Structures are given as C-alpha cells and as structure tokens.
Amino acid sequence: MCGIFGYVGNKNDAADIVLEGLKLLEYRGYDSWGVAVKVRKKLSVDKHIGKIGDAQVNLPQSVLGIGHTRWATHGGVTAANAHPHMDCTKTIAVVHNGIVENFQELKTELIEKGHKFISETDTEIIPHLIEENLKKEGFASSVRDAFNSLKGLNAVVVAYAPSREIVAAKTGSPLVVGIGKNELFVASDASAIVKHTKKVIFLEDNQMVILGKRLKLINLPGGKEIKPTINKINWKFEHGEKGKFKHFLLKEINDQRTTIIDAVTQNEKKLFEFANLIRNSFDTYISGCGTAGHACRMATYIFSTIAKKHINFAIGSEFSYYEDFLTDKSLLIVASQSGETIDLVEAVSAARRHKSKVTALVNVIGSTLYRQCDLVLPLRAGVERCVLSTKSFTSKLAIFYLLAFILKGEYSEGRKKIIKTARAVGELLDDKEFNQQLKNVADEIYKTKDIYILGRGFSFPLALEAAHKIKEASYIHAEGFAGGEPKHCEISLVSEGTPTIVFVPNDETKSAIISNATEFKARGAYIIGIGPEKQAVFDEWIQVPDLGVTSSIINIIPAQLLAYYLALKKGNDPDKPRNLAKSVTVK
Numbered sequence: 158m159c160g161i162f163g164y165v166g167n168k169n170d171a172a173d174i175v176l177e178g179l180k181l182l183e184y185r186g187y188d189s190w191g192v193a194v195k196v197r198k199k200l201s202v203d204k205h206i207g208k209i210g211d212a213q214v215n216l217p218q219s220v221l222g223i224g225h226t227r228w229a230t231h232g233g234v235t236a237a238n239a240h241p242h243m244d245c246t247k248t249i250a251v252v253h254n255g256i257v258e259n260f261q262e263l264k265t266e267l268i269e270k271g272h273k274f275i276s277e278t279d280t281e282i283i284p285h286l287i288e289e290n291l292k293k294e295g296f297a298s299s300v301r302d303a304f305n306s307l308k309g310l311n312a313v314v315v316a317y318a319p320s321r322e323i324v325a326a327k328t329g330s331p332l333v334v335g336i337g338k339n340e341l342f343v344a345s346d347a348s349a350i351v352k353h354t355k356k357v358i359f360l361e362d363n364q365m366v367i368l369g370k371r372l373k374l375i376n377l378p379g380g381k382e383i384k385p386t387i388n389k390i391n392w393k394f395e396h397g398e399k400g401k402f403k404h405f406l407l408k409e410i411n412d413q414r415t416t417i418i419d420a421v422t423q424n425e426k427k428l429f430e431f432a433n434l435i436r437n438s439f440d441t442y443i444s445g446c447g448t449a450g451h452a453c454r455m456a457t458y459i460f461s462t463i464a465k466k467h468i469n470f471a472i473g474s475e476f477s478y479y480e481d482f483l484t485d486k487s488l489l490i491v492a493s494q495s496g497e498t499i500d501l502v503e504a505v506s507a508a509r510r511h512k513s514k515v516t517a518l519v520n521v522i523g524s525t526l527y528r529q530c531d532l533v534l535p536l537r538a539g540v541e542r543c544v545l546s547t548k549s550f551t552s553k554l555a556i557f558y559l560l561a562f563i564l565k566g567e568y569s570e571g572r573k574k575i576i577k578t579a580r581a582v583g584e585l586l587d588d589k590e591f592n593q594q595l596k597n598v599a600d601e602i603y604k605t606k607d608i609y610i611l612g613r614g615f616s617f618p619l620a621l622e623a624a625h626k627i628k629e630a631s632y633i634h635a636e637g638f639a640g641g642e643p644k645h646c647e648i649s650l651v652s653e654g655t656p657t658i659v660f661v662p663n664d665e666t667k668s669a670i671i672s673n674a675t676e677f678k679a680r681g682a683y684i685i686g687i688g689p690e691k692q693a694v695f696d697e698w699i700q701v702p703d704l705g706v707t708s709s710i711i712n713i714i715p716a717q718l719l720a721y722y723l724a725l726k727k728g729n730d731p732d733k734p735r736n737l738a739k740s741v742t743v744k
C-alpha cells in the first residue's frame with residue numbers, strides 16, 4: 158500500500174516526472190499525495206488530500222524529486238499526514254511505505270532531544286532520525302543507520318537538500334530502481350518506470366541504494382557495496398488506457414474475452430512441471446487473499462472434481478497459523494494479482510521455514526512473490542488498474558482448471574473447454590440485452606440495504622466473490638453463502654423484497670440450490686437466478702450458457718457487471734473504492 162516514486166537525472170522537470178509516476182501508482186493508495194523537489198540547497202514541497210486524478214503540481218524546476226500517494230495507516234487523511242515528511246531543518250524529505258512498529262519509542266526519544274513533530278504518522282520519525290545522524294555522519298550513512306533502527310516491514314526514499322542523491326532502502330515493502338540514460342528512477346512498482354526504461358533492479362530486503370551520478374547498491378545493516386543484478390523487462394508500456402470504456406472496471410471485465418485464453422496459453426513445460434509438483438507432493442496448500450482467496454477456494458473444488466486431488470485451503474491472513482502442518486514434502490501454492498500481498502509473502506516465509514516447495518500464480522512480473530517462489534505461472538492478464546479484481550480472478554480459475562485437466566491426463570481437451578468458455582464470455586459481453594438487463598436489475602435493487610448470494614459446490618466461492626464485488630463497488634452490504642448454511646442462521650435476516658442472487662448451474666447442486674432459493678422466497682426474498690435454465694423460483698432470470706464443468710468462469714461475469722452498474726447508480730467511483738488499495742502490503 159502507498160505508492161512511492163523518485164527521480165534524479167539530467168531533466169529539469171522532476172516534479173512532473175514524479176507526478177506522472179504517482180498517477181501510475183495511485184491504485185496503491187489514494188487518500189492523499191505529495192511531491193518534494195530539490196531547489197538549490199532547499200526542498201520545495203506540495204501536498205494535497207484526495208485522489209491525484211488530473212492534478213498538476215505547482216513546484217519549481219528541478220533535477221531531483223520524490224513523491225508519494227498514500228493509503229493511511231497512522232493518522233487520518235490530512236495534508237499534515239500526507240508524505241513527504243520533513244525534519245526540523247526542512248532539508249530532509251522522506252516518503253515511506255510500511256509501518257514502523259517501534260515508532261512510539263523512537264518518537265519519545267526524539268522529542269526528548271528537542272525534535273518537533275507536526276503529523277500523527279509513524280513516518281515522520283524517519284527524517285528526524287536522519288537529522289540526528291547527520292550531526293555525526295554523511296547523508297547515505299545517516300539514512301542507513303536510521304533505517305536499521307526501524308522495526309517492521311518498510312520501504313523509504315529520502316531526499317536531502319544539499320545533496321544531488323536520492324537514498325532508498327527496504328525490508329518487506331517493494332522498491333524497484335530504473336536505470337535510464339543519465340537518469341535514475343525508484344518506484345514501488347516497475348509499471349511506473351517501464352515508460353522511461355526497461356533496465357531495472359528489484360531491490361531485495363535489507364538493501365539500500367544510492368542514486369546520483371551513478372548507482373551504488375549496499376547491503377544492510379552493514380553497508381557493504383554489492384554488485385546489482387540488472388533485469389531487462391520485456392513488457393510494453395501499458396498505461397492501461399481505458400480506450401472506449403468509461404472506467405477501468407468495465408474495460409477489464411471486457412478484457413476477459415482474451416485474458417482467459419492468454420492465461421491458458423502458457424509455457425507447457427512449466428505447466429506440466431507445476432502439475433507434477435501437485436501430483437507428487439504429500440500435501441498441497443493453497444492460499445490467497447480477497448478475490449484471489451475466492452479463486453483459491455474454487456481451486457479446491459476444481460482439483461477435487463476434475464483431478465480427484467485434495468488441496469488444503471487457507472486465506473492468506475490465516476495461513477501462518479497452519480504452518481505446523483508443513484513439512485519438506487508439502488507444496489504451497491499462492492495466488493496473487495499484485496504479487497505483493499504481505500500475508501502471502503509471510504505464508505511463503507512460513508513454508509520456507511519448513512522447507513516446503515513454494516509455487517505461485519502471479520500477474521505482476523518481477524513482483525515480490527514472482528521472485529520468491531520456486532515456480533511461477535504468470536496470469537498473463539495484462540495490467541489490472543481497477544482496484545476491483547476481475548480479469549485476474551478468471552485468469553486464476555482458467556489456470557487452476559488447466560492444471561486439474563493435466564492431472565487428469567486431459568490437457569488438450571481441457572484447454573479446448575476453457576477456450577470455448579472464453580469465447581462464450583466474449584459473446585455474453587457483446588450481448589446488448591444482457592448488459593441492459595443487468596443495468597435494469599441495478600436500477601431495481603440499488604436502494605436495498607442487504608443483498609444475499611447463494612451457491613453450492615463450485616458456486617459457493619462464486620457467491621463469495623459476487624458479494625465481494627458488489628460490496629467494493631456499491632458499498633451495499635452483500636453476503637455470499639454456501640446454499641445450505643443460511644437455514645442455520647441468516648435466513649432470520651431475510652425480509653420482504655431482499656434481493657437474493659442464486660447461482661443455479663446445470664450440475665449436481667441444481668435441485669438443492671433451488672430448494673434453498675425457495676426457502677428464501679418463502680420469506681419474501683426477491684430471487685435473481687443466474688443459470689442456463691429458467692426456474693419457477695426466479696423473479697428475474699439472468700441467462701448464461703451451460704459450459705459444463707468450466708461454467709464457473711462465465712457465471713461470475715453477470716455479478717461483475719451488476720457490481721459495476723450498482724456503483725454507477727450509487728454515484729461511486731468504480732475504479733477506486735473508498736478506503737481500499739490494490740496492493741495490500743501491510744498486515
């Protein structure tokens with residue numbers, strides 16, 4: 158969470174370069190933002206609350222600048238709490254991603270030494286620590302010693318007015334350095350740099366880098382210089398333009414006509430190697446958070462039904478509590494769009510402690526999980542800019558299906574089934590009446606306080622995911638259930654007209670889920686059925702084609718579109734829901 162960008166080079170529009178970088182990183186947090194540039198021996202700072210949007214900065218020309226887009230942890234959303242943060246002399250500016258766990262004790266010590274604080278953030282102690290250190294040593298070693306005294310997972314980028322260098326350091330939170338011609342960049346994510354250069358260094362934990370006329374990479378805590386590994390990234394700069402679409406959410410829902418096919422167009426050797434790891438492991442665990450967690454839960458049904466293979470699922474934030482079960486014969490699979498989700502990074506560390514094998518499905522190439530895992534299948538979904546995950550969800554499902562088909566010995570047949578499903582997704586998205594119907598349903602239900610969603614088997618994780626999408630987009634309370642569960646509790650909440658979405662695919666769950674829908678209807682619920690056949694219990698039928706075992710991939714599409722239209726009806730920004738960020742790098 159939080160986006161960091163820094164520039165030093167021979168161009169004198171550092172403020173604009175930094176702002177442009179921040180706009181590309183805004184998905185990481187959008188409570189407030191700020192930029193600092195070096196102007197001779199002073200720093201000039203501009204900070205704002207709210208989203209960056211089309212904002213411009215009002216700062217002098219400069220060859221060195223740093224900036225930040227914030228997702229608040231310590232302290233509310235105010236200009237004072239926005240980054241960059243400064244020391245008492247206003248010559249040191251710091252942008253930070255992470256949480257300084259020992260900030261309170263460090264702050265008390267600094268106050269005793271006479272330092273004055275103006276924000277409620279943990280970050281503000283960092284420039285003051287550097288200020289103290291500068292009394293006895295140079296800029297880079299002052300940052301190193303300050304950084305070494307921080308507890309927690311942090312990334313910082315520091316500018317010091319008298320210096321023509323930027324110093325950056327990290328433990329946990331991501332940082333990437335870009336090497337251009339006579340210019341250097343540092344950012345939270347390579348996608349913000351790739352426009353300027355394809356040569357990057359992914360900083361490892363406990364590394365610090367000094368960016369000036371040249372680049373110096375240093376190991377922490379000691380300070381020994383090390384040789385950097387320069388990676389060439391071969392992606393095109395994709396602004397992730399919206400094209401003809403009004404919002405990224407709608408664009409990315411529509412991207413699924415091709416991304417599902419791209420997901421199963423994988424390096425075959427790696428695919429089979431991955432499937433073999435599942436086949437040969439004594440026990441396999443799968444973990445993800447949020448939408449990725451729902452995809453992982455779905456994987457347990459996919460592997461059990463198609464490959465007759467049991468997989469243990471735990472959501473990312475709970476995974477480490479199961480670590481005692483791991484051995485050197487276990488396999489962990491993590492799935493993540495960003496590849497930065499901290500709970501999964503910690504799950505990987507837990508698996509490493511037990512010498513288990515670690516594999517991943519990741520969208521962002523070069524991200525932390527991409528680099529940490531033994532074997533990675535890229536999702537190949539392209540840039541996903543909307544905070545709501547849509548195409549990365551179906552890409553994960555497609556790959557899980559394909560792996561299960563490989564385990565069953567039906568690679569080609571399975572791949573064909575998934576591609577057929579992707580084509581049907583394209584046709585459904587092109588269907589104007591289908592889109593209009595979902596708009597109409599949104600018009601009908603947007604004033605409701607609650608929406609319930611029911612599904613059994615494969616459709617249970619779909620119910621969870623549909624609720625997740627609706628909540629993020631519309632802020633309406635939505636809850637997904639395994640169809641048989643509400644009669645143990647939540648059916649007591651149903652009242653006249655409560656919209657209840659029910660997944661009724663043509664599989665073994667059909668008759669039981671229809672009974673569950675009937676139980677809801679008997680208590681007044683308004684039943685919106687998603688399935689290939691009209692059922693008497695439906696008040697509204699959203700028709701989807703029957704694609705057999707891979708139907709789950711297409712069945713989520715109406716829920717994604719409904720979430721989009723609900724967001725519009727409620728006047729919400731569908732791409733940047735309040736309080737959320739795309740990449741969750743704090744626990």
Ligand code: AGP
Binds near residue numbers: 447450494545740
């Ligand atoms: C999805 O719509 C979310 N905003 C969120 O739940 C997301 O899926 C979760 O944070 C996991 O992210 P990841 O895929 O980047 O690991």
